Amino acid sequence: MAITVVGSVAFDTVETPAGRRERCLAGAATYFSLSASFFTDVRVIAVVGEDFSASEQAVFDAHKIDTTGIQHAPGKTFFWQGSYLDNLNEAKTLQTDLNVFAGFEPRIPDAYRDSQFLFLANIDPVLQRRVREATPQAKLVAGDTMNYWIKDHKPALLEVLKGLDILLINDTEARMLAGNNNLVLAARAVMEMGPRMLVVKHGEYGATLFHKAIPGAPESHTFKSPAFPLEQVTDPTGAGDSFAGGFFGYLASQRELTPGAFRRAMFYGSVMGSFTVECFGTERLQQLTREEIDHRFKLFRELTHLD
Amino acid sequence: MAITVVGSVAFDTVETPAGRRERCLAGAATYFSLSASFFTDVRVIAVVGEDFSASEQAVFDAHKIDTTGIQHAPGKTFFWQGSYLDNLNEAKTLQTDLNVFAGFEPRIPDAYRDSQFLFLANIDPVLQRRVREATPQAKLVAGDTMNYWIKDHKPALLEVLKGLDILLINDTEARMLAGNNNLVLAARAVMEMGPRMLVVKHGEYGATLFHKAIPGAPESHTFKSPAFPLEQVTDPTGAGDSFAGGFFGYLASQRELTPGAFRRAMFYGSVMGSFTVECFGTERLQQLTREEIDHRFKLFRELTHLD
Numbered sequence: 001m002a003i004t005v006v007g008s009v010a011f012d013t014v015e016t017p018a019g020r021r022e023r024c025l026a027g028a029a030t031y032f033s034l035s036a037s038f039f040t041d042v043r044v045i046a047v048v049g050e051d052f053s054a055s056e057q058a059v060f061d062a063h064k065i066d067t068t069g070i071q072h073a074p075g076k077t078f079f080w081q082g083s084y085l086d087n088l089n090e091a092k093t094l095q096t097d098l099n100v101f102a103g104f105e106p107r108i109p110d111a112y113r114d115s116q117f118l119f120l121a122n123i124d125p126v127l128q129r130r131v132r133e134a135t136p137q138a139k140l141v142a143g144d145t146m147n148y149w150i151k152d153h154k155p156a157l158l159e160v161l162k163g164l165d166i167l168l169i170n171d172t173e174a175r176m177l178a179g180n181n182n183l184v185l186a187a188r189a190v191m192e193m194g195p196r197m198l199v200v201k202h203g204e205y206g207a208t209l210f211h212k213a214i215p216g217a218p219e220s221h222t223f224k225s226p227a228f229p230l231e232q233v234t235d236p237t238g239a240g241d242s243f244a245g246g247f248f249g250y251l252a253s254q255r256e257l258t259p260g261a262f263r264r265a266m267f268y269g270s271v272m273g274s275f276t277v278e279c280f281g282t283e284r285l286q287q288l289t290r291e292e293i294d295h296r297f298k299l300f301r302e303l304t305h306l307d
Numbered sequence: 308m309a310i311t312v313v314g315s316v317a318f319d320t321v322e323t324p325a326g327r328r329e330r331c332l333a334g335a336a337t338y339f340s341l342s343a344s345f346f347t348d349v350r351v352i353a354v355v356g357e358d359f360s361a362s363e364q365a366v367f368d369a370h371k372i373d374t375t376g377i378q379h380a381p382g383k384t385f386f387w388q389g390s391y392l393d394n395l396n397e398a399k400t401l402q403t404d405l406n407v408f409a410g411f412e413p414r415i416p417d418a419y420r421d422s423q424f425l426f427l428a429n430i431d432p433v434l435q436r437r438v439r440e441a442t443p444q445a446k447l448v449a450g451d452t453m454n455y456w457i458k459d460h461k462p463a464l465l466e467v468l469k470g471l472d473i474l475l476i477n478d479t480e481a482r483m484l485a486g487n488n489n490l491v492l493a494a495r496a497v498m499e500m501g502p503r504m505l506v507v508k509h510g511e512y513g514a515t516l517f518h519k520a521i522p523g524a525p526e527s528h529t530f531k532s533p534a535f536p537l538e539q540v541t542d543p544t545g546a547g548d549s550f551a552g553g554f555f556g557y558l559a560s561q562r563e564l565t566p567g568a569f570r571r572a573m574f575y576g577s578v579m580g581s582f583t584v585e586c587f588g589t590e591r592l593q594q595l596t597r598e599e600i601d602h603r604f605k606l607f608r609e610l611t612h613l614d
Contacts, residue, residue, distance in 0.1 A: 205512035
């Protein structure tokens with residue numbers, strides 16, 4: 001089943017201990033789409049500027065991603081510059097130019113109307129909500145957010161949470177959103193805000209799925225996926241969005257959303273995140289094959305399973 | 308098979324967000340022994356003072372722990388006071404009174420001479436080495452250390468590492484010991500120092516076993532155990548020592564040290580650590596049953612296994 005994703009397409013300039021790259025093709029919607037495209041059809045809603053050229057379009061085309069919903073506006077594409085030189089686990093933002101993103105008004109193409117899976121990547125919750133309301137047919141809705149919206153736009157964010165089935169955020173965001181340092185209690189509090197499932201991403205320590213109730217598993221439950229042990233993390237940018245793309249893309253590819261499907265989706269999410277950080281920007285995702293994905297999925301199983 | 312453990316028996320006064328306890332029975336050798344006692348016979352080498360009373364002795368006796376090797380010296384038992392009020396993941400030391408521990412000269416009772424499993428808990432590496440050299444019959448030797456010894460007593464510690472099969476330390480210690488922030492590379496560097504296996508404990512994120520080669524698994528390999536999601540962490544003290552006790556105790560109970568035995572040992576380690584932090588000091592270990600342990604082991608499997 002097709003996924004519609006709304007979010008940012010951007011150019012990133014990043015410096016990490018491994019080096020520096022200028023204007024990588026990036027942005028949450030880009031990472032998400034490329035990652036999910038290995039599992040299912042993906043349709044993007046975003047905005048780009050005049051500097052978005054045929055070579056960037058070709059990346060989406062090569063992955064059969066529907067870009068009808070990408071608006072082309074006068075001006076420049078969203079630009080972000082960050083550094084991981086001090087801390088590989090947290091970017092220091094050096095520059096953010098919203099550019100065409102400042103006036104972004106998401107429009108949903110008619111051809112997207114039958115998408116039953118909707119992903120609201122990390123953007124202004126006001127826009128997330130508008131897209132959610134305009135896609136009543138979506139049967140599974142997931143989303144992301146960040147500390148900025150939690151801190152300064154909480155009322156708007158809480159409205160979005162009411163319309164989400166699954167929220168995907170990191171440890172710090174979950175604790176901040178719930179106002180509780182214990183992750184189990186924080187997860188429970190967040191699920192009271194709307195989502196029936198919460199995926200908490202722990203960076204190099206993997207991710208945890210908390211859920212209230214899913215078919216076949218009556219009790220509140222938890223599932224953990226490890227992170228792949230990597231000898232070199234080249235650029236951590238986009239790991240979370242790639243996780244979301246693998247997680248949600250795999251779910252959208254399944255005929256039935258069984259408890260087992262959610263568990264495997266967690267592993268596929270971790271797999272996709274682990275590939276992304278191996279190279280700068282979306283370079284690794286651009287070159288990836290489904291065979292590599294399934295091979296690493298097998299290694300993830302070996303990393304965690306007793307038998 | 309019996310385990311001999313050398314380390315500290317102590318009284319701890321701790322304050323955590325959950326409350327405060329005065330003079331809990333604690334110390335690395337205590338946590339380790341109690342934890343391992345659920346799996347195998349345990350023999351302790353330590354020193355206590357005149358304040359170590361019949362009620363403390365009764366705790367060891369109730370778990371059939373051999374305390375022939377606990378020396379009784381004039382003076383007071385090792386005392387530590389710490390606070391987790393600012394950070395539940397790291398204790399702030401408020402007071403350390405070595406007391407009788409300052410002159411500790413480990414002596415190995417003859418009755419311990421056939422122990423094939425030896426655990427060197429976190430003490431001065433000079434003492435660890437002396438005990439190691441005095442127990443040539445040990446066929447599997449594991450040990451712990453801490454930042455203090457890594458930073459200021461590295462030459463002595465490196466001598467200890469040469470005699471270890473397995474080192475169990477936390478993330479920060481592994482990175483510090485190897486001088487490398489990447490955990491995979493750090494693990495490899497540590498294993499070059501002697502131990503053929505390294506268990507890195509990640510606190511609330513579980514633990515990772517790195518190993519060079521074990522029978523039946525020719526390649527360098529990795530295994531991850533989650534941490535149990537707890538709604539309340541009452542007192543984190545002793546989690547690592549309890550992990551070590553469960554891990555090593557389970558191994559000592561096995562007829563063959565297969566790759567599967569090491570994987571299950573990792574889970575039992577996590578299980579034991581998760582119980583310890585539920586109450587102050589060794590309170591939870593004192594009350595624990597093997598049935599509770601095996602029940603939680605099953606839950607650990609469910610937390611991580613796809614099927």
